[in-house]
Amino acid sequence: MTDLYQSQRAMRRMRKAAMDRGVVAILDLGTSKISCLVLRFNGPAQFSEADGIGSMAGQSSFRVIGAGTTQSRGVCFGEINAMGETERAIRTAVQQAQKMAGVRVDHAIVCFSGARPRSYGLDGHVELQGQVVSEQDIAQALANCDVPDIGEGREVIHAHPVNFALDHRTGLTDPRDQIGNRLSVDMHLLSIGSDEVQNLLYCIKRCDLELAGLASSAYVSGRAALVEDEQELGAACIDLGGGSTGLSIFIKKHMIYADAVRMGGDHVTSDISKGLGVPMSVAERIKTFHGGVVATGMDDREMIEIGGDTGDYEHDRRTVSRAELIGIMRPRVEEMLEEVRLRLDAAGFEHLPSQKIVLTGGGSQIPGLDGLASRILGQQVRLGRPLRIQGLPQATTGPAFAGSVGLSLFAAHPQDEWWDFDMPNEVYGARTLRRTMRWFKDSW
């Protein structure tokens, strides 16, 4: 548990350093697009409580001053597949955003959806020494959590304390200074494959940037697309991305489960490409302009030219009806949603008090998706767009940018109380003692 402490705190230090510089790049590394936002932090929030606006969860403390989006290359299933290609794509996006911002950025906070995220629920408890819960007690409780075997070659990306319980009272968000005998904490831990993280780190480094933070895109999309009461009462956010579909479950404003289905919009495109015998770029174009999941009688008569470059007139003049296109797309979308349904069931989503489901991400723009999703996932489905943040260009306000916006919110207002508590004393002391001993040995 101590290693976790240290890695999380090191991450926080990096982010603090980046925030002190005032300018941070937000990099959403997706399978279909890479987008980069440049944020400028102007210190504390500009609006005070007296204005009736509230702190807005830190959103008013930053402003987007640059944005760049480019087609992603070399990324599959949200993981880096071809390093050089990805590096070039990142350079394109970063340079574009820097040019718009007119400043140079050195630190990047990155989110990505791949690397097989896996959720764990942890709990730890401590018998209180004094009567009043102190920060040390909380730190001790966190440190007492037994870490599950997350497997070889995996790393912790998020570790949030989601709930504190004091004796028989549970559901506390901040137990400090309360009185009780036994403090227990529930923690949510998200692990990902470390090879993918290493690749990402190396790729960012090759772009002369410094990684100042890492987040799972399922988590940050949820931060952006779920409104406050949904986060409070329980909701799932489904981020239909290009290469993978992330899902995250929130309750009491904390993420309690996250997972990713390795299927996304690119698979729909490749189905169209195979089914109609057209290149991927044409298939993508047909999907975005004419795609849908619910066929009507009208769609039989709407013919789509799919074209071709062979020089054969018959081949180049091919047309398909929209109904045929929908017939190709719908099974794949259904498959994705069913897979999501399975994951939600596995997570015990039906036990939550509110079972709101929010679809976001570029894939959620398919016409008729909400109808299909409500048949598979339940009645409480809505399409979500990310929150509006200051200075965000109009072109980047769509649902495809939920990850970028969420990551900005995450950067401005990290939700990890974990970080606010100090190292437990004895651990810290032992380490110091050991280091002192080593220093003595080394010096004499």
Next chain:
Amino acid sequence: MPHLNRRDPAPSRLSYRLHRLWLTPLFRFFMRSGMPVIVVALAAWAYLANEERRDALMLSLSEIRQSIEDRPEFMVKLMAIDGASTELGQDIREVLPVDFPVSSFDLDLDEMHRTISGLDAVAKADLRVRPGGILQITVTEREPAIVWRVHDQLELLDATGHRVAPLETRGDRPDLPLIAGIGADRYVGEALELYAAAGPLQPRIRGLMRVGERRWTVVLDQNQMILLPEKGAVTALLRVEALHTAEDMLARDVRAVDMRQPGRPTLRLSQPAAQDLLYSRTPDGDTQG
């Protein structure tokens, strides 16, 4: 396929790095202001490193300056002196070695002002170059107030004791009072007060003598003297006057009135008068023999 040989839209690593370098504030500042300054400075240094070029540059600069200074608008053609007597005017023209016409840039008015103010007869001088190329000198002369005899010479002093001019003979300025003695020039003001206080005695005064650089003695005609104290000289003189008016004292055979002890005026009689006094006091009159 139309897109087979499409150029890679990604920036090359070099252009990416250069772009980032250009966005670095310090580098940008350096390129925008530091670099031009250095280039200009280097060029100037390289040009001026050659002595010939430097001299030529200085020469052309001084030629330009000269041509501007020599324009007729800046030439001063004559000197006008106001407020000075003929002799003083001649003196001023003598001490100012200016060859007209001269450029006003070459006139050192401060130096000239110092020279003119250095003349004894000048109390105050104003110099300016008037439009039309005239050097206007306005002088306030010192008014001689007293004649000072010292070291067998006669000097004219103004009311503050400053030297105005030498005097050939006393007869040249009979209207001015006379003082004598070393250090008398520092007490001209007091001397003038004494003259003013003299009243009816004034026509009889030949002069004031400074004795031992500390007190005045009024020298009257008929070899009479009034010895005044160091302090309160005017009061003492007024008392003598009062005595004279009441007793007609100075008309008698008195050599000196000694007022050095203000509370005790002392008379010194002439030898015959003292004799007479002595005789008149003794009963037989020939005791003295």
